[in-house]
Amino acid sequence: MANVKAAIPKGTRDFNPQVMVKRNHIFDTIKKVFKKYGYQEIQTPTMENLDTLTGKYGDEGDQLIFKILNSGDYMLKAESLKQKGEELSSKKLLPIISEKALRYDLTVPFARYVVMHQHEITSPFKRFQIQPVWRADRPQKGRYREFYQCDADVVGSDSLLNEAEFVCIYDEALSKLGLRDFTIKINHRKILTGIAELIGKPQQIVDLTVAIDKLDKIGLDGVERELLERGFTAADLDVLRPIILLSGSNEEKLQTLERVLQNSESGQKGIAEIKTLFGYLASFTLENAKVELDLTLARGLNYYTGCIFEVKTNEVAMGSIGGGGRYDNLTGMFGKEGLTGAGISFGADRIYDVLEELNLFPAAVSESTKVLICVFGEEEQNFALPILSRLRKADISAELFPFGAKMKKQMAYANDKNIPFVVIIGSEEMQSKQLSLKNMESGEQVKVSVEELVERLGVMSN
Amino acid sequence: MANVKAAIPKGTRDFNPQVMVKRNHIFDTIKKVFKKYGYQEIQTPTMENLDTLTGKYGDEGDQLIFKILNSGDYMLKAESLKQKGEELSSKKLLPIISEKALRYDLTVPFARYVVMHQHEITSPFKRFQIQPVWRADRPQKGRYREFYQCDADVVGSDSLLNEAEFVCIYDEALSKLGLRDFTIKINHRKILTGIAELIGKPQQIVDLTVAIDKLDKIGLDGVERELLERGFTAADLDVLRPIILLSGSNEEKLQTLERVLQNSESGQKGIAEIKTLFGYLASFTLENAKVELDLTLARGLNYYTGCIFEVKTNEVAMGSIGGGGRYDNLTGMFGKEGLTGAGISFGADRIYDVLEELNLFPAAVSESTKVLICVFGEEEQNFALPILSRLRKADISAELFPFGAKMKKQMAYANDKNIPFVVIIGSEEMQSKQLSLKNMESGEQVKVSVEELVERLGVMSN
Missing domain, CATH: 3.30.930.10 (Bira Bifunctional Protein; Domain 2)
Incomplete structure (x- = not known):
C-alpha cells in the first residue's frame, strides 16, 4: 500500500476537540431554545435523489450541487450513447452516471420530508434541523464547501404568532450565548x-x-x-x-x-x-x-x-448571523400545493466567530476532564485504580496517566487538555493515604483523603 | 418546474422527531461516558480525498465507496483519453472524473487526522467521534447505505489500562441505557x-x-x-x-x-x-x-x-452491539509508522432496536413540550401570551396553539406530540383568572392561578 499524503479536500475542515466543544455549545444552546418553543428535531439523509434537488436553486445552484457517481459499472448505461457515436459531454453523461447528490440546504429536503410524511405529521408541524450541507463554491475565507445549517420552520399555520416567536427565539438563543x-x-x-x-x-x-x-x-x-x-x-x-x-x-x-x-x-x-x-x-x-x-x-x-x-x-463588524421569513407553497414542487410556512436560520459559523472575538465562550466549555491522576510506577497505579473508579462513580470526569511517563509530560498533558486538577500519587501518598491535590490554575497544592477528594471535586462539578 | 416525487435514495432514512429523541438519548448517553473517561470529540469532513480511502478496505470495500463527481465540466479532463480513442470504461474514467468520496468508516479518517495534526495533538490522544458513514452495500433489513458510527480510540499509549477502561465504558454506557x-x-x-x-x-x-x-x-x-x-x-x-x-x-x-x-x-x-x-x-x-x-x-x-x-x-437475540481492539501502525498508511492504538465502537442502530424491544427508552425522552395552551379566540390568545412568556422565562417548554382551531384538533396536537399538560383558556378563565390545567395522562383537571401553574410545571421539569 503506497503512502498517501494526509490531507483533506479544499473547503472542508477537521474540527479538533477545542473547536468541537465550542461548536456544540452553540448548537446545544440553540437546540434548547428551539425545543422550549415546541420545535422538534428531524434529520434527513445526506444524499437526496438528484431530481429532488435539481432546478430548486437556479442554474448556478445546480452547478454547485455535489453529485454522487452511481456505484458499480456506471458507464454500462452509457453504452447506447457510445454506440450512437454521440459526444460524451459532461452534461449528457450526468443523468446517466449520477442519480444522487449531496444535500445543498435544509429547506428543500424539509419540503420533500413534509410531502413524503404528510400523513404522519401533526399540523402545524414545527421542526428544527441542524445538519451539514455541501456546495461546490470556490472556497475562500469564511466560505466552506461543507458547513452546518441550523434551521427552524413551521408549516401549516399562518398565524403571525409564529413570526413573533421566531423573534423571541433569536432573542433568547443569542442572549444565552452572551450577545447583548x-x-x-x-x-x-x-x-x-x-x-x-x-x-x-x-x-x-x-x-x-x-x-x-x-x-x-x-x-x-x-x-x-x-x-x-x-x-x-x-x-x-x-x-x-x-x-x-x-x-x-x-x-x-x-x-x-x-x-x-x-x-x-x-x-x-x-x-x-x-x-x-x-x-x-x-x-x-x-x-x-x-x-x-x-x-x-x-x-x-x-x-x-x-x-x-x-x-x-x-458588537462586531460581521454580516448577518441569522435570517428567515414566511414562504408560501414550499411543497408545491413535490406536488402538495397551498401549504404555508415560515422559518429562520442561525449562521453558526459566523456566530462562532463573533463569540470568539468577543471572548464569550464560557471557560468551563473548554474543560474536558476534571482531574488527572499522576503516578510514578506500577505500584502507585494499582493503588490509584480504585480511587479512579470512585471518582467516576461519583460522576466526576477523571483520567489516570498510565505509569511510565515523566511528571513533566503528565503535567503538559493536563495543561493541554485544560484539566483543572491533578492528583499526584507517590510512595509518600500511598503510606499516608493523603493524596496531593493540585489546582492547576492557582498552583495551590493541598493534602486530601480520598473521601475529601471525591467530595471537593464533586461539588465543583455541579 | 416539473413536480418530482417525494422520495429518498434506497438504503437511506429520514428520522422523525420521535426517532430522533430516542437516537439522541443513545448518543448523549454514550457521549457522556466517553467524556467521563477523558475522551474528546472530533469531527472530520464527510468528503475525503478518494486516495485517502482507496485501498484501505480491500477490493470489495473500494467498490462500496461512494465517489463524488468532480464539479464543473468534469469530462474536460477526459479529452486526452477520448483523442487517443481509448475505451471510456468506468475504471479508466474514475480517477479522471472523481477526486473525492464519502467517508466509509471513522477509522481511516481518524488515522488521517492523527497524521495531519500530529504536531498539535497531546499524546496519548483519546478521541471519540459520532458521525454517519456511507457504503454502497445492497440495502436490506437492518443494513443501510447511510448509518452512524460511534467510536472511541486512543493512540500513543500501549498501556492495557486503556483496554480495561474500554470494558468500563461499555459497562457504564450500556447500563445507563438500561441493559442489565x-x-x-x-x-x-x-x-x-x-x-x-x-x-x-x-x-x-x-x-x-x-x-x-x-x-x-x-x-x-x-x-x-x-x-x-x-x-x-x-x-x-x-x-x-x-x-x-x-x-x-x-x-x-x-x-x-x-x-x-x-x-x-x-x-x-x-x-x-x-x-x-x-x-x-x-x-x-x-x-x-x-x-x-x-x-x-x-x-x-x-x-x-x-x-x-x-x-x-x-436479553434479546441480536448480533454484536459493539466491538473493537488494539491495532498497531494504523497511521503507517499515511507515513507515520509505529503508532499503537486501541478503540471500540458502539452499534447504535442495533442498540436502538434492543432498547425498543425491551421497552427501555424512558418515557420522558419522547416528551417534547411540557404544556400546551389552548384558546378559543383572539381575545383569549392575547390574554394567554404573557402567560406563555412567563412559562418560558421559567424554562418551561410551552406552546400556544394559534387561535382559530377547534378544541378537538388542539387536543389531538397535544396527544400526537406527547404533551403532558394542557391549559385551557376561555372567557370564564379570563374573568376568574383561574386557568384550567389538564393532566393529559390522568385526565384530571384543576383550576390554578398563573403563579401556581408556573410553580407546578416548573417543579415537574426538574
Whole structure:
C-alpha cells in the first residue's frame, strides 16, 4: 500500500476537540431554545435523489450541487450513447452516471420530508434541523464547501404568532450565548410590493432597496442620482422620497407607510401584518434584541411572501448571523400545493466567530476532564485504580496517566487538555493515604483523603 | 418546474422527531461516558480525498465507496483519453472524473487526522467521534447505505489500562441505557497466533475459530469432523482438543491455555496481557457486564494485533452491539509508522432496536413540550401570551396553539406530540383568572392561578 499524503479536500475542515466543544455549545444552546418553543428535531439523509434537488436553486445552484457517481459499472448505461457515436459531454453523461447528490440546504429536503410524511405529521408541524450541507463554491475565507445549517420552520399555520416567536427565539438563543446588542431587522414582502405598485415598477424593487440602503453613506442626493441611473424617473422620486427618508421609531415608520401606501392593497396588508406582529411582541419581554422595521431588507425576495427577518450583531463588524421569513407553497414542487410556512436560520459559523472575538465562550466549555491522576510506577497505579473508579462513580470526569511517563509530560498533558486538577500519587501518598491535590490554575497544592477528594471535586462539578 | 416525487435514495432514512429523541438519548448517553473517561470529540469532513480511502478496505470495500463527481465540466479532463480513442470504461474514467468520496468508516479518517495534526495533538490522544458513514452495500433489513458510527480510540499509549477502561465504558454506557445482562467477550490476537504456531497452520486460524464456535451446536465430534474437512490432521486435533473443549471460568481457561501454549512466545505474551487486563478490571466494579474470555472471537483478525472485544446482549437475540481492539501502525498508511492504538465502537442502530424491544427508552425522552395552551379566540390568545412568556422565562417548554382551531384538533396536537399538560383558556378563565390545567395522562383537571401553574410545571421539569 503506497503512502498517501494526509490531507483533506479544499473547503472542508477537521474540527479538533477545542473547536468541537465550542461548536456544540452553540448548537446545544440553540437546540434548547428551539425545543422550549415546541420545535422538534428531524434529520434527513445526506444524499437526496438528484431530481429532488435539481432546478430548486437556479442554474448556478445546480452547478454547485455535489453529485454522487452511481456505484458499480456506471458507464454500462452509457453504452447506447457510445454506440450512437454521440459526444460524451459532461452534461449528457450526468443523468446517466449520477442519480444522487449531496444535500445543498435544509429547506428543500424539509419540503420533500413534509410531502413524503404528510400523513404522519401533526399540523402545524414545527421542526428544527441542524445538519451539514455541501456546495461546490470556490472556497475562500469564511466560505466552506461543507458547513452546518441550523434551521427552524413551521408549516401549516399562518398565524403571525409564529413570526413573533421566531423573534423571541433569536432573542433568547443569542442572549444565552452572551450577545447583548443585536438587531432583528424586519421587513414585509407585501410592503415592498406596495411600493413597487406605487411607481409601477415591480421588477425594480431590488434596485430600489439597494439604493435606499446607501442613504447613510451617500445622502439623499446620492441615492436619487443612483435611482435615476437605474431607470427611475423624477416623478418616481417624488413618490418615493418619503420612503427613502423613512426614519424614526417603528411606529413612526408605520405611520408614514400607511399614508404613502394608502391606495395599495398589498401595502396595507403588509403593514397590518407587521402591526399584528409588533402587537404580539409587546406581550413578550425581549432580553437584548432590538426590533427594527427596515425596508432595505430584500433578502430572498423571490422566495419570501410575508415577513422577512435578518439578524445583525452591533458588537462586531460581521454580516448577518441569522435570517428567515414566511414562504408560501414550499411543497408545491413535490406536488402538495397551498401549504404555508415560515422559518429562520442561525449562521453558526459566523456566530462562532463573533463569540470568539468577543471572548464569550464560557471557560468551563473548554474543560474536558476534571482531574488527572499522576503516578510514578506500577505500584502507585494499582493503588490509584480504585480511587479512579470512585471518582467516576461519583460522576466526576477523571483520567489516570498510565505509569511510565515523566511528571513533566503528565503535567503538559493536563495543561493541554485544560484539566483543572491533578492528583499526584507517590510512595509518600500511598503510606499516608493523603493524596496531593493540585489546582492547576492557582498552583495551590493541598493534602486530601480520598473521601475529601471525591467530595471537593464533586461539588465543583455541579 | 416539473413536480418530482417525494422520495429518498434506497438504503437511506429520514428520522422523525420521535426517532430522533430516542437516537439522541443513545448518543448523549454514550457521549457522556466517553467524556467521563477523558475522551474528546472530533469531527472530520464527510468528503475525503478518494486516495485517502482507496485501498484501505480491500477490493470489495473500494467498490462500496461512494465517489463524488468532480464539479464543473468534469469530462474536460477526459479529452486526452477520448483523442487517443481509448475505451471510456468506468475504471479508466474514475480517477479522471472523481477526486473525492464519502467517508466509509471513522477509522481511516481518524488515522488521517492523527497524521495531519500530529504536531498539535497531546499524546496519548483519546478521541471519540459520532458521525454517519456511507457504503454502497445492497440495502436490506437492518443494513443501510447511510448509518452512524460511534467510536472511541486512543493512540500513543500501549498501556492495557486503556483496554480495561474500554470494558468500563461499555459497562457504564450500556447500563445507563438500561441493559442489565450483557457479555463483553475478550480474545487476544497473540493467543490465536500461539495456537496457529502450535500446529504450524497460521493461515487457518479463522477456519479453526469458526469450527470451534459450533461446539455447542454440533458437539466435539462435529467440530472435529469439520476441522478434518477443512484440512486439519488427526495430529492437529490431538493438540487442539484442550482448546476446543476450553471451558470454565476465565481463570480456568487461562490455566489451560498457559499449559497448552507454554512453548509459544506469542501465546504467552497474549495470556500475560489478558491477565494484566483482568487484574486492572478487578480494581473497577462493573455494574452489569459479564467479561468472558472467548477464543472463538476472530473479529477483524487482519487488523487487530492485541486484545479483541465484542459485546453481546443476553436479553434479546441480536448480533454484536459493539466491538473493537488494539491495532498497531494504523497511521503507517499515511507515513507515520509505529503508532499503537486501541478503540471500540458502539452499534447504535442495533442498540436502538434492543432498547425498543425491551421497552427501555424512558418515557420522558419522547416528551417534547411540557404544556400546551389552548384558546378559543383572539381575545383569549392575547390574554394567554404573557402567560406563555412567563412559562418560558421559567424554562418551561410551552406552546400556544394559534387561535382559530377547534378544541378537538388542539387536543389531538397535544396527544400526537406527547404533551403532558394542557391549559385551557376561555372567557370564564379570563374573568376568574383561574386557568384550567389538564393532566393529559390522568385526565384530571384543576383550576390554578398563573403563579401556581408556573410553580407546578416548573417543579415537574426538574
